Amino acid sequence: MENNVAEKVIDIIAREQHFQPGVVKLDSTFAELGIDSLDAVNILFALESEFKIDIPDAVAQNMRSVRQAVDSLTRVLEGKDVSDLVAMAKGGTQAAGG
Amino acid sequence: MRRVVITGMGVFASAGKDVESFFSNLVNARSAICRITQFDPSSLCVQIGAEVPDYKPADYFPLKRLDLLDRFAQFGLLAAREAVQSSGIEVRDEERPRFGVVMGSGMGGVGTFDGECFNLYAKKATRLHPFTIPKIMHNAATSQMCMEHGARGPSFSTSTACSSAGHAIGEAFHLIKFGIADVMLTGGSDAPITYGMVRCWESVRVLATGNSDPSRACRPFSADREGFVLGEGAGVLLLEELEHAKERGARIHAEIAGYGMTSDAGHITQPSVDGPARAMRMALEEAAVNPEEVDYINAHGTGTRLNDVTETQAIKEVFGGHARSLAISSTKSMHGHAMGATGAVELVATALAIERGVVLPTANYAAPDPECDLDYVPNAAREKPVRVAISNSFAFGGLNAVLLLRRV
Numbered sequence: 001m002e003n004n005v006a007e008k009v010i011d012i013i014a015r016e017q018h019f020q021p022g023v024v025k026l027d028s029t030f031a032e033l034g035i036d037s038l039d040a041v042n043i044l045f046a047l048e049s050e051f052k053i054d055i056p057d058a059v060a061q062n063m064r065s066v067r068q069a070v071d072s073l074t075r076v077l078e079g080k081d082v083s084d085l086v087a088m089a090k091g092g093t094q095a096a097g098g
Numbered sequence: 099m100r101r102v103v104i105t106g107m108g109v110f111a112s113a114g115k116d117v118e119s120f121f122s123n124l125v126n127a128r129s130a131i132c133r134i135t136q137f138d139p140s141s142l143c144v145q146i147g148a149e150v151p152d153y154k155p156a157d158y159f160p161l162k163r164l165d166l167l168d169r170f171a172q173f174g175l176l177a178a179r180e181a182v183q184s185s186g187i188e189v190r191d192e193e194r195p196r197f198g199v200v201m202g203s204g205m206g207g208v209g210t211f212d213g214e215c216f217n218l219y220a221k222k223a224t225r226l227h228p229f230t231i232p233k234i235m236h237n238a239a240t241s242q243m244c245m246e247h248g249a250r251g252p253s254f255s256t257s258t259a260c261s262s263a264g265h266a267i268g269e270a271f272h273l274i275k276f277g278i279a280d281v282m283l284t285g286g287s288d289a290p291i292t293y294g295m296v297r298c299w300e301s302v303r304v305l306a307t308g309n310s311d312p313s314r315a316c317r318p319f320s321a322d323r324e325g326f327v328l329g330e331g332a333g334v335l336l337l338e339e340l341e342h343a344k345e346r347g348a349r350i351h352a353e354i355a356g357y358g359m360t361s362d363a364g365h366i367t368q369p370s371v372d373g374p375a376r377a378m379r380m381a382l383e384e385a386a387v388n389p390e391e392v393d394y395i396n397a398h399g400t401g402t403r404l405n406d407v408t409e410t411q412a413i414k415e416v417f418g419g420h421a422r423s424l425a426i427s428s429t430k431s432m433h434g435h436a437m438g439a440t441g442a443v444e445l446v447a448t449a450l451a452i453e454r455g456v457v458l459p460t461a462n463y464a465a466p467d468p469e470c471d472l473d474y475v476p477n478a479a480r481e482k483p484v485r486v487a488i489s490n491s492f493a494f495g496g497l498n499a500v501l502l503l504r505r506v
Contacts, residue, residue: 018162018165041228042228
């Protein structure tokens with residue numbers, strides 16, 4: 001399942017960022033890819049729509065690399081406990097200052 | 099007293115995607131009004147609009163950038179690019195805190211909002227796109243222009259329906275005049291031709307319905323007029339303090355010398371004579387110009403009976419006998435009513451009249467109306483020296499903005 005998810009996540013990130021194929025790798029961080037906090041929210045929206053799930057805000061705030069996105073998503077998909085991610089996200093970044 | 103001049107102009111609208119094509123279409127009295135193409139208008143009573151023709155956003159913006167740009171912000175950015183480029187200005191880093199942007203928009207990103215509402219209500223979407231807010235907010239065009247041009251000074255947006263651009267430009271003018279800024283990008287942009295918006299406007303019963311002959315649909319001041327035609331686009335001007343412009347040898351199109359703004363405080367949709375008249379007087383007073391010195395008025399001239407008659411009365415009240423020797427035209431007959439952009443597009447037409455000595459016409463004028471009995475420059479442009487001109491914007495809600503230009 002995880003490989004499948006990883007492939008899909010990479011495709012979605014590439015599509016949303018209008019990247020050429022091959023740019024996004026499992027080990028890329030969002031910072032390396034020039035993905036800012038608002039881009040990240042857009043990617044979350046695309047992931048939620050694609051996988052038909054809700055990603056809790058706290059989990060979302062913990063996604064700062066492709067691998068983190070894949071791991072978090074996998075756990076949400078498998079219905080696993082994500083409370084550690086929620087705890088880690090305290091002090092995480094938000095996309096907007098309102 | 100600091101003086102303020104126009105040193106750059108940009109138009110991205112139905113009647114032209116740059117100032118030269120805009121002028122060339124209008125000087126030949128060519129109307130840009132067509133059957134609506136952005137969606138299928140078959141089910142509407144009003145199937146016409148003044149759309150930017152053959153517009154493909156990807157010709158102008160990278161896809162990543164477009165994700166965050168509603169059509170109205172795209173238009174603002176495109177007109178601003180021409181204004182900046184034509185001005186030849188290169189703003190230095192230390193000047194940026196005194197370089198700002200003030201843009202007007204009546205409807206903001208209504209197209210994006212319409213689409214997301216459709217997703218929510220009709221398609222029962224459970225989540226909406228996170229870029230919706232940064233795209234639809236009325237200040238999106240202003241902020242995107244600030245970012246593109248590095249304008250870090252006083253910047254905001256205005257929203258006063260059809261007067262949005264008039265107020266924006268007037269406020270930008272004052273920011274320079276009163277020493278708060280030295281260079282301003284200002285104007286208006288709107289993209290209100292959506293299925294929902296046309297339906298809303300239809301229900302007010304102010305739109306012309308000339309579906310069979312769109313180019314003749316808008317006939318301001320003519321006895322057979324039927325109403326206005328929704329338009330879209332943007333106009334942007336680069337304003338500069340006179341000495342700043344002279345120092346860099348800038349080409350000066352005209353001086354902005356007066357700005358009048360009033361409120362009718364009467365009725366939410368019916369214009370008064372008094373509010374517009376006072377706004378015109380206020381602009382004359384600020385510029386210290388006598389009514390007899392004004393050569394040309396670019397009228398609000400929507401083509402509704404209520405506007406055309408009250409505007410004519412207001413002009414008579416302010417200009418007395420001189421009202422009959424003035425040239426007055428409504429270029430909306432050709433570029434439609436671009437809402438929050440219209441005052442900016444029309445101020446470009448007004449500046450061109452001063453710079454080129456050519457008054458653009460009121461197209462489609464067919465029959466004299468006893469209540470509109472002034473010189474509306476019917477159907478053909480006219481060569482005429484223009485030293486002083488005013489541009490009128492009178493909004494739904496009774497908020498009026500008048501700008502006065504003078505030859506330098």
